[in-house]
Amino acid sequence: MAYEKFTTLISTGVPLKSENVDTDQIIPARFLKAVERKGFGDNLFRDWRYDREGLPKAEFVLNDARYSGKILVAGKNFGSGSSREHAAWALYDYGFRVVVSSFFADIFRNNALNNGLLPVVVPPLFLGKIFAAIGHDAATLFRVDLPQQLFTIVGSGESVPFEINMYKKECLMKGLDDIDYLLSMKGEIREFEKRGQ
Amino acid sequence: MGKTLFDKIWDSHVVRSVEGGPDVLYIDRHLIHEVTSPVAFLNLERRGLQVFRPGQTVATPDHNVPTEGQDLPIGEELSRHQVEMLSRNCEKHGIPLYGLNHPWHGIVHVIGPELGITQPGMTIVCGDSHTSTHGAFGAVAFGIGTSEVEMVLASQCILQPKPRRMRITIDGRLGPGVTAKDIALYIISKISTSGGTGHFIEYAGSAIRALTMEGRMTLCNLSIESGARGGMIAPDETTFAYIRGREFAPQGDAWEKALAYWKTLKSDEDAVFDSEYRFRAEDIEPMITYGTNPGMGITVSGHVPLLEEVAVAERDNFLKSLEYMGFRPGEPVAGKKVDYVFVGSCTNGRIEDLRAFAALVKGKVKASGVTVWIVPGSKQVEKAAREEGLAQMLETAGFVLRQPGCSACLAMNDDKIPEGKYAVSTSNRNFEGRQGPGARTLLASPLTAAAAAIMGVITDPRILMEGS
């Protein structure tokens, strides 16, 4: 799936302090009936964002006019549960390009990376600082520098390096996906199959 | 240094290691269903590609299907459309499909093992996190996202960083009324829902060896709920006896050859794991969850933790979760009123689960205030339940056996728990809204579910078990 290339992003952040946010919350199962990848952002965090009548719940952070931006800052163990890639699609479609947390569930992390959504792992203490910075001033800017693998709180200049494997980094920076890579090695795959028989 | 079972299987499937990146892993079996595959097929076609190895792919619609009236067209339009798309995609690409009303239809993780498609030493993936179920056979099996489904359709391979290895050893003997489900809920309550993240778990020890294949599947199924990519158990005589004679099991010479290879599939004595846990079977009691993630488990006869018993950093989430569930810190769960009971899912929807449920309710009657959905995991499970007389026995006690599907496990079909209602469920996730918006889920074993169905309140199943 084509997505925007990612190099460096400067944006404000949206704070979602809850921990263990599972993919059933990110996009509830009843919205997975589509056969195309379209419009999932509308149902992002559906049951936290809207009440039964479909009216926005004022207390939920996405409905809070103070917060906006392309960076979602989330509590630890984000994206646990179901493997639905719709969770990554919904976040991307809504406009997020980065999710920052101190810990991600494995499948979500892969799904995000496969869809141009960068998961950034920062130490728990630093995550606390990010939340504090947004709490202090919702207009606080953050810089996510993928080439340097550095996450920075722009105002204070505090920064922290983050990990990403070289291969995925290159894919994100070039907007490439894994299929192209796999297709280029079909011959090798056939050889492998022959050896196994 | 020796190798772990996981290493042996993984390493023998690596086509190439990408420098500074993931491994290109060859996939032996790819299982697909209607929800996570349509976008993958669409992208494949946009690229003008064919399915590379349709014969190594198996499809079944399970997530969306109704569990009543399966001979009729699916009423709900979007669900019907997804199921039809799956049929169309399978037909177009030559993929075997076991659709509604096919004698082999069922939940993808139930039919794979049942048909002998799942075998030791294989790599198996599916766009569903509970693919870990198949690890019960000594396979490396894990859930993937839709982009990855597309990768496998296109190349029979997937790019995947290699997980670390964890071993969980459980020695001893389980007490009466304690099942594989209780082992799993116990483990997750100890290591948390993120304790296994980044790892593949191997379950070992005498208590694991003593489990039936179905019990092993329940345990491996729930590996993902501890955050692990998958869980596995080294194959042994129990495994071989289960596979022998099944539809797609090797036969004749091929069986002998396969068996010889399967017997080599175990961790070496001196293999080193990145992390290890040990538990005693005697410490495990019937478990139930009280909160909104599978790690929030307690014994059925226990109480919701007191605020002081919860780590300071976890308290906000703990209280938020109790508010959703309508529970107070410190209160006992036994005796709480139950509105719904759901028996089914890829965790506990197999014939042994129905047998366990039926054995406990036999000679008793369903509590009047409880709605009970008993949903077999597959057509074959349904058939066996009828042939063994379980269906009849359940009916006598006031229960009805429905038709196979995922059902109330994720409430994509009509089987939804209403807002605010309490459901004792044998499924795998108690997340907010998982079983329907506002539904309150308590995960437990089929025995604990049976006790709730008879008593109308949360009950330790041992109280109802004869001679224990």
Ligand code: SF4
């Ligand atoms: S029964 Fe539940 S967990 Fe299992 S495959 Fe179906 S939806 Fe997923």
